[in-house]
Amino acid sequence: MATFTVTFAGGAQMPTGSNFLLQMGGKKILIDCGMVQGEKYTIPINYEKFSYDPASIDILIVTHGHLDHVGRIPKLVKDGFKGKIISTAPTREIGELIMLDSLGVFGKEAAHQGIERLYEEQDVLRAVHLWDTVLEYEKPFSYQTDAGEAIITLHDAGHILGSAIIEIAFQGKRIAFTGDLGNTPSPLMRDTTPLRNVDYLIMESVYGDRNHTDKDKRIEILKEAVVSTIQKGGTVLIPAFSIERTQEMLQAFNELVEHKEIPSVPVYLDSPLGINVTKVYKKYEGWFNENTEKIIQSGDDIFAFKGLIQTPSPEESKKINDDHGSKVIIAGSGMSNGGRIVHHEARYLPDEKSTILIVGYQAVNTLGRRISDGEKQVIIHNQPVQVRAKVVTIHGFSAHKDSDHLYEFVDSTKESLKKVFVVLGEPKSAYYLAQRIHEGYGLDVVVPEKGNTVELD
Numbered sequence: 001m002a003t004f005t006v007t008f009a010g011g012a013q014m015p016t017g018s019n020f021l022l023q024m025g026g027k028k029i030l031i032d033c034g035m036v037q038g039e040k041y042t043i044p045i046n047y048e049k050f051s052y053d054p055a056s057i058d059i060l061i062v063t064h065g066h067l068d069h070v071g072r073i074p075k076l077v078k079d080g081f082k083g084k085i086i087s088t089a090p091t092r093e094i095g096e097l098i099m100l101d102s103l104g105v106f107g108k109e110a111a112h113q114g115i116e117r118l119y120e121e122q123d124v125l126r127a128v129h130l131w132d133t134v135l136e137y138e139k140p141f142s143y144q145t146d147a148g149e150a151i152i153t154l155h156d157a158g159h160i161l162g163s164a165i166i167e168i169a170f171q172g173k174r175i176a177f178t179g180d181l182g183n184t185p186s187p188l189m190r191d192t193t194p195l196r197n198v199d200y201l202i203m204e205s206v207y208g209d210r211n212h213t214d215k216d217k218r219i220e221i222l223k224e225a226v227v228s229t230i231q232k233g234g235t236v237l238i239p240a241f242s243i244e245r246t247q248e249m250l251q252a253f254n255e256l257v258e259h260k261e262i263p264s265v266p267v268y269l270d271s272p273l274g275i276n277v278t279k280v281y282k283k284y285e286g287w288f289n290e291n292t293e294k295i296i297q298s299g300d301d302i303f304a305f306k307g308l309i310q311t312p313s314p315e316e317s318k319k320i321n322d323d324h325g326s327k328v329i330i331a332g333s334g335m336s337n338g339g340r341i342v343h344h345e346a347r348y349l350p351d352e353k354s355t356i357l358i359v360g361y362q363a364v365n366t367l368g369r370r371i372s373d374g375e376k377q378v379i380i381h382n383q384p385v386q387v388r389a390k391v392v393t394i395h396g397f398s399a400h401k402d403s404d405h406l407y408e409f410v411d412s413t414k415e416s417l418k419k420v421f422v423v424l425g426e427p428k429s430a431y432y433l434a435q436r437i438h439e440g441y442g443l444d445v446v447v448p449e450k451g452n453t454v455e456l457d
């Protein structure tokens with residue numbers, strides 16, 4: 001009987017829905033339990049039964065707080081999971097905010113479709129209760145199995161606040177799950193920690209087949225888009241993920257405003273979740289990179305500047321409609337598949353003076369993907385909406401390593417690697433990266449299918 005296996009329960013040949021099952025020494029360890037992100041939260045795949053019995057899982061280790069890594073944890077609890085949840089401290093706080101937020105989105109969507117939501121508030125609260133173990137980077141954690149000790153170590157993935165690569169050493173073998181890998185050097189995060197002496201690597205591939213060609217020019221493109229739109233009297237819409245991208249946008253506007261590089265206009269942060277996550281970022285500002293820490297120590301609040309207006313309540317949000325002048329609106333969701341940004345898009349996409357800035361990954365079948373693909377008419381709230389606004393895409397703000405940097409990431413541990421599993425990317429990205437790593441390093445690389453179980457001995 002196999003004693004050391006990994007099962008690709010989710011996140012295989014798709015960028016979202018991260019969920020891997022490691023079985024070793026009589027224990028079942030789950031890595032991430034994320035939602036599949038598409039047009040809606042209520043897509044059938046998120047309602048599917050887990051391919052394992054949640055009650056049989058001993059521990060769940062979470063790489064980071066994004067919805068596609070934590071979104072199905074409350075369902076796991078609802079379906080019987082009673083084990084321990086482990087992550088860094090910021091991941092636990094962000095994870096709680098994300099689970100509570102998704103409860104609201106599920107509530108709205110499910111009511112609209114006349115179906116049950118995926119989980120209830122009590123399931124989120126139980127998940128928070130089980131999430132009782134926080135680890136720091138590079139501080140090994142000993143976990144007892146029936147066949148000896150396993151050592152769990154978290155490394156900084158450099159992706160979002162608290163993001164970790166999970167490394168597990170057991171019976172002389174090391175396996176590492178990258179989660180998502182940061183676009184190092186990043187504006188806020190520290191660099192990704194290189195891996196050493198890993199035998200089995202399960203790595204992401206969101207941008208496995210593409211490079212972020214405009215990374216050096218991202219602030220320049222942002223500035224140019226904002227200035228030209230304001231000169232025309234238009235509005236700049238920025239659909240932004242609540243975690244990391246919102247804080248990066250605030251940091252960028254903080255710099256541009258304080259150095260007077262853009263005209264003074266209101267910058268609305270119209271995202272309750274984005275506002276709450278920014279509070280978590282402020283709390284953990286000691287986790288940022290050296291450059292950012294220096295700026296903070298000089299006395300600058302990097303997430304606040306003249307002209308910033310936060311609109312947490314629906315009433316405050318609606319007041320933005322009374323502002324007929326030039327302005328910037330940062331709002332969620334990042335892929336325009338829900339959230340307040342959609343209301344602003346219905347209003348400003350038909351306006352040729354306005355600009356929509358795409359600064360994040362857009363999954364297939366989302367409104368954001370349709371807009372970034374250049375569709376001239378989209379459907380919002382069941383109504384056709386003409387897209388006359390200028391669409392500007394900046395890839396360089398991505399929080400993911402691009403193809404070149406994913407390839408380079410393998411280098412530090414290439415001597416010890418026995419096998420690489422490429423996951424968390426659309427098939428085209430995953431296969432391209434797998435081929436590249438196989439040819440470049442001469443390694444055994446596979447792109448697993450959902451449900452595959454592989455023996456690691």
Ligand SMILES: [Zn+2]
Binds near residue numbers: 064180
């Ligand atoms: Zn992520």
